[in-house]
Amino acid sequence: MTAQNNQALAAPLAGGRYLNSGTGQGLQFVDIGHQEYIALVDPKTAFWSLVKKDRMAETITDGNFISAYREKAAQFADEMNMLMFGLKPSAVYFNPTERCNLDCTYCYIPADMRKNGKHMTEEELFSALEKLKSYFKTVVPEGRLPQVIFHGAEVMLVRDAMFKGIGKYREDFRFGVQTNATLLDDADIEFLKRMDVSIGLSLDGHTPEIADKTRADWAGRGIFDKVNEAIDKLRGYSGFNVISTVTTENMEHLSQMVDFLHEREVSSCMLNMLRCTLPGSRALKPDDLTVAGHFIAALERTHELYKKTGRKLVVVNFANILISILAPTARRLLCDISPCGGGRGFFALAPNGDLFPCSEFIGLPKFNGGNLFKGEIGDILTSEPFKMVTERNAEDFEPCRSCAIRPFCGSPCPAEAHEMNGGMDKTGAFCEFYEEQVRYALRLIADGKENDFLWDGWDRDTETTFDAIRF
Numbered sequence: 249m250t251a252q253n254n255q256a257l258a259a260p261l262a263g264g265r266y267l268n269s270g271t272g273q274g275l276q277f278v279d280i281g282h283q284e285y286i287a288l289v290d291p292k293t294a295f296w297s298l299v300k301k302d303r304m305a306e307t308i309t310d311g312n313f314i315s316a317y318r319e320k321a322a323q324f325a326d327e328m329n330m331l332m333f334g335l336k337p338s339a340v341y342f343n344p345t346e347r348c349n350l351d352c353t354y355c356y357i358p359a360d361m362r363k364n365g366k367h368m369t370e371e372e373l374f375s376a377l378e379k380l381k382s383y384f385k386t387v388v389p390e391g392r393l394p395q396v397i398f399h400g401a402e403v404m405l406v407r408d409a410m411f412k413g414i415g416k417y418r419e420d421f422r423f424g425v426q427t428n429a430t431l432l433d434d435a436d437i438e439f440l441k442r443m444d445v446s447i448g449l450s451l452d453g454h455t456p457e458i459a460d461k462t463r464a465d466w467a468g469r470g471i472f473d474k475v476n477e478a479i480d481k482l483r484g485y486s487g488f489n490v491i492s493t494v495t496t497e498n499m500e501h502l503s504q505m506v507d508f509l510h511e512r513e514v515s516s517c518m519l520n521m522l523r524c525t526l527p528g529s530r531a532l533k534p535d536d537l538t539v540a541g542h543f544i545a546a547l548e549r550t551h552e553l554y555k556k557t558g559r560k561l562v563v564v565n566f567a568n569i570l571i572s573i574l575a576p577t578a579r580r581l582l583c584d585i586s587p588c589g590g591g592r593g594f595f596a597l598a599p600n601g602d603l604f605p606c607s608e609f610i611g612l613p614k615f616n617g618g619n620l621f622k623g624e625i626g627d628i629l630t631s632e633p634f635k636m637v638t639e640r641n642a643e644d645f646e647p648c649r650s651c652a653i654r655p656f657c658g659s660p661c662p663a664e665a666h667e668m669n670g671g672m673d674k675t676g677a678f679c680e681f682y683e684e685q686v687r688y689a690l691r692l693i694a695d696g697k698e699n700d701f702l703w704d705g706w707d708r709d710t711e712t713t714f715d716a717i718r719f
């Protein structure tokens with residue numbers, strides 16, 4: 249950690265009796281669009297409180313509120329420090345092949361590579377897992393297993409080697425598979441369930457007309473029927489979720505997508521904004537405020553369905569924002585913290601053994617940190633290409649530096665910032681969308697509805713640090 253960062257997160261000095269002057273805590277008001285409440289946030293420590301609009305003046309001059317917060321400030325600062333600078337990698341996105349049987353419109357892998365690229369051999373795949381196992385032993389605490397997520401292009405093209413790897417190393421890793429689902433048969437599903445492998449399927453819409461617009465094979469044939477079939481076969485399996493990439497092509501139908509998934513008893517999904525790292529995908533980029541409206545409507549729909557049926561469909565990427573506000577250290581995804589988790593909480597392995605901070609950077613040679621088969625993972629993680637990502641801090645550039653919600657947004661994504669907007673000191677593709685998302689999350693908290701959008705028992709292992717959140 250740099251001295252500058254240390255200072256940025258330091259607890260208040262002696263004095264500090266008043267807000268926003270002297271050594272007092274810098275709390276910023278945030279308009280969350282709620283009739284009754286406004287938020288008060290310390291972006292350096294991620295402390296926040298919801299204050300009744302008609303009690304704003306009283307709250308900030310109330311000595312009890314300020315001294316209670318001051319007592320806790322050091323703990324808040326420590327927690328944020330740990331998240332921002334103390335993480336050790338515990339997962340790898342393992343790309344065992346360059347090839348894919350599909351030709352999705354927004355894919356980040358060049359077409360020639362997806363058609364004619366390289367598969368890892370069984371020997372290479374085993375050797376990579378062996379090397380990863382030794383490395384993780386040095387950083388992951390005893391009793392916890394690191395995670396290996398087999399990840400695109402299409403991992404089922406190397407099914408035999410991958411399944412053998414899962415069988416051989418099942419005591420050493422928790423495994424996950426991210427697949428387009430078009431090649432999954434009954435025996436595969438049975439094997440993955442038996443091995444307790446988590447499964448992520450990609451589907452962008454609730455009808456063939458919508459889903460197949462962005463995801464189809466090389467001959468232009470859609471994938472909807474196959475994925476729908478796989479979803480039915482996975483009904484009831486708890487380690488399974490559906491990932492939708494939100495684009496101009498499906499944003500108006502997100503609420504119907506939620507209905508579709510809920511009807512099939514899917515318990516968690518992701519509605520991820522399209523990554524705009526490569527120019528090809530930007531043609532499908534939705535307008536921030538328009539997509540925020542559709543996204544929030546879909547979240548409201550999950551709530552209606554929960555109230556009607558008692559069964560939740562958790563939108564994981566949004567749930568993570570709520571958790572980043574309620575209990576920052578309990579978050580499960582690492583895009584919404586700055587520096588993000590790329591190269592710190594996890595890293596990505598390309599089929600030729602090259603390591604990148606995140607899959608988002610595969611295909612961008614500048615971010616290649618070195619080769620797992622030729623170098624030491626620990627050295628690669630501290631290489632200059634990795635540092636470009638692990639040292640990108642929203643505290644260092646505008647407008648994020650002045651933005652009160654930066655601890656809950658994280659200013660994603662550095663790959664987009666670099667490739668689309670010209671540098672690591674720029675925002676990514678969806679600043680205004682993220683702003684609306686955080687404001688909505690705070691409104692839900694003001695209304696006491698947050699738990700309806702989270703997994704049951706999400707807070708089992710977390711402590712309430714400061715329980716005076718609504719004033």
Ligand code: SF4
Nearest residue numbers: 583588590606660661
């Ligand atoms: S913000 Fe971008 S680079 Fe960072 S973890 Fe998320 S996708 Fe990867």
Ligand code: SF4
Nearest residue numbers: 648651654657659679
């Ligand atoms: S990307 Fe936008 S919303 Fe997020 S921290 Fe930066 S300025 Fe704030």
